[in-house]
Each structure stands twice: as structure tokens, then as C-alpha cells.
Amino acid sequence: MHYEGDIIRPPNEIDSILLQVATGCPHNRCTFCGAYRDRDFRLKPASMVQADLRWAARHLGRMRRLFLCDGDCLSLSHARLMTLLADVREHLPQVARVGSYASARSLARKSDAELAELRRAGLTHVYMGVESGDDAVLARVGKGCSRDDIIAQGLRVSAAGMKLNVSVIVGLGGVEGGLVHARETGGLLSAMNPDFIGVLSLMLVPGTPLYADHAAGRFALPDAHGLLRELRELLATTSVRSGIFLANHASNHLPLRLRLPRDRERGLALLDQALDGYVALKPEWLRAL
Numbered sequence: 646m647h648y649e650g651d652i653i654r655p656p657n658e659i660d661s662i663l664l665q666v667a668t669g670c671p672h673n674r675c676t677f678c679g680a681y682r683d684r685d686f687r688l689k690p691a692s693m694v695q696a697d698l699r700w701a702a703r704h705l706g707r708m709r710r711l712f713l714c715d716g717d718c719l720s721l722s723h724a725r726l727m728t729l730l731a732d733v734r735e736h737l738p739q740v741a742r743v744g745s746y747a748s749a750r751s752l753a754r755k756s757d758a759e760l761a762e763l764r765r766a767g768l769t770h771v772y773m774g775v776e777s778g779d780d781a782v783l784a785r786v787g788k789g790c791s792r793d794d795i796i797a798q799g800l801r802v803s804a805a806g807m808k809l810n811v812s813v814i815v816g817l818g819g820v821e822g823g824l825v826h827a828r829e830t831g832g833l834l835s836a837m838n839p840d841f842i843g844v845l846s847l848m849l850v851p852g853t854p855l856y857a858d859h860a861a862g863r864f865a866l867p868d869a870h871g872l873l874r875e876l877r878e879l880l881a882t883t884s885v886r887s888g889i890f891l892a893n894h895a896s897n898h899l900p901l902r903l904r905l906p907r908d909r910e911r912g913l914a915l916l917d918q919a920l921d922g923y924v925a926l927k928p929e930w931l932r933a934l
């Protein structure tokens with residue numbers, strides 16, 4: 646496979662063929678994100694993607710999932726995406742699900758009919774980096790969209806029949822705004838009703854503007870206790886009809902895997918025990934992005 650740079654995928658795409666159809670992220674301005682700072686957003690040549698599909702057909706013929714890399718492949722034109730999905734079906738007919746990152750901005754440029762057509766063509770899983778439901782936080786970190794934008798686009802993904810996976814980041818509101826950030830994010834998730842919620846804890850990445858803000862004293866990062874309080878507030882204010890709430894990312898201090906709404910009280914009780922010091926937290930040196 647012709648990979649350029651580090652390949653980033655959602656944790657639950659671990660068993661997927663990673664097909665890099667573009668490099669980088671077309672936004673690339675979120676102040677906390679170091680994922681693609683080393684590269685511009687650029688489509689890879691169709692001939693290279695075709696060669697990768699042929700290679701995958703020869704060597705990865707038993708894998709049933711595929712993920713389109715890098716960030717925000719929904720920013721590709723509708724025609725290009727439809728061609729890609731047709732190529733996947735032709736070369737890898739065993740693939741039963743295809744996933745991609747998507748931003749609220751790129752989704753807003755697709756019509757409802759186009760989203761439905763992409764779903765019929767095989768795009769089954771959309772991953773949105775929501776990060777926060779607090780407009781003040783979204784603006785401060787340069788996310789480039791509002792809470793209302795995110796909710797509206799997430800609902801359109803679900804209406805098109807795709808599975809909606811979102812990630813949010815505790816700690817992004819800083820020490821001062823942490824609980825408001827958590828509460829607003831819980832409210833956003835409740836309005837959006839995603840199938841899967843992945844919770845990360847903010848880790849500052851050297852080279853990012855937020856890292857520089859922290860070093861200069863302009864941003865205060867909550868400690869482990871503060872992050873847990875936010876996680877508790879987030880869970881307490883998240884009310885979805887049915888979904889997975891996963892906070893077992895390597896960045897988190899206390900791994901959680903909950904089916905909502907069934908397991909919410911159990912999760913809150915565990916978080917209360919951890920906040921009271923009765924549950925051991927992951928040591929800092931074991932945390933990673």
C-alpha cells in the first residue's frame with residue numbers, strides 16, 4: 646500500500662483495510678490537533694488508489710471492513726466518492742462496511758440525496774470529531790463550526806442510514822470552563838443521538854497552538870481529578886436512545902465501556918468511586934494518544 650505519513654484511524658477500525666485516498670485534513674486548524682500538521686491536504690492519484698485496491702484484493706481478501714484515510718474524506722466530491730465506492734465493490738466484494746471521517750463542513754456540502762446515495766453505494770460508518778458542545782470552546786479551538794452545525798449534520802448522517810460515530814474531548818474547556826464544556830457536550834450528544842460515543846482526555850501535543858498556550862500560561866489543563874469530574878458530568882448529561890459510550894481510549898484515566906441508557910447508573914457509580922479515591926486510575930506514564 647502507498648502510505649504517506651502516519652496513518653490515523655478510529656480505534657474501532659482496527660480490523661479494517663486502510664485505504665489512503667487523500668493526505669492530511671482540509672481544515673487543519675484545530676489548535677489542539679497535531680494529526681496532520683506535517684502535510685497539506687491533497688488527493689492521491691486515482692491510479693495509486695487503484696493499485697492499492699488491487700494489492701488489497703490480492704493480500705487482504707478476507708478483511709470485511711475498509712476505512713478511507715486521511716482526515717475528512719467526505720470533503721471529496723460526490724462523483725469521486727461514488728467512483729471510489731464502486732472501485733471498492735469491484736476489487737473487494739467481501740467488504741461489508743466502509744467508514745470515513747467527516748466534518749460538519751464537508752457534510753453540509755452534500756445534499757440529503759447524495760448522502761443517501763453514498764450509503765447505498767456502501768459508505769456505512771461516519772466518524773465526526775465533535776470535540777465539544779460548547780460554542781465558546783469550539784470557537785476557541787478553531788473547530789470551524791458551531792454546536793448547531795454539528796447537531797444538524799450528525800442528524801443528517803443518521804437520517805441517511807449511516808452509523809454515526811462521534812468523539813469528544815474532556816479537558817478541552819480548560820480548568821475554568823470544564824464543567825460547562827462537559828454539560829454542553831452532553832446536551833449536544835443527547836440532541837444528536839449518535840450510535841457510538843468515544844471520549845478522549847485532552848493530551849497536549851507539542852507543536853500545536855494549544856500546547857504553546859499552555860506553556861505560556863494562557864490555557865490551564867485540568868488534572869486527573871478534574872478530567873474525571875468532567876467525564877462524570879458528561880455521562881450524567883448524555884441521554885441517548887441507544888448507543889455505546891466508550892471512554893477506554895489510551896488517553897483516559899479510567900476505562901469505561903457502557904451501553905446507554907442501560908449502564909449509565911453503573912458508570913456514574915464507578916466514576917463516583919474513582920472521584921472518592923476508591924478506584925485506581927491509570928498512571929500518567931501509561932496514558933497516550
Ligand code: SF4
Pocket residue numbers: 670671672673674675678679680681716748774788
Ligand atoms: S481535529 Fe480533525 S478537523 Fe481539526 S485539524 Fe485535526 S483532523 Fe482536522
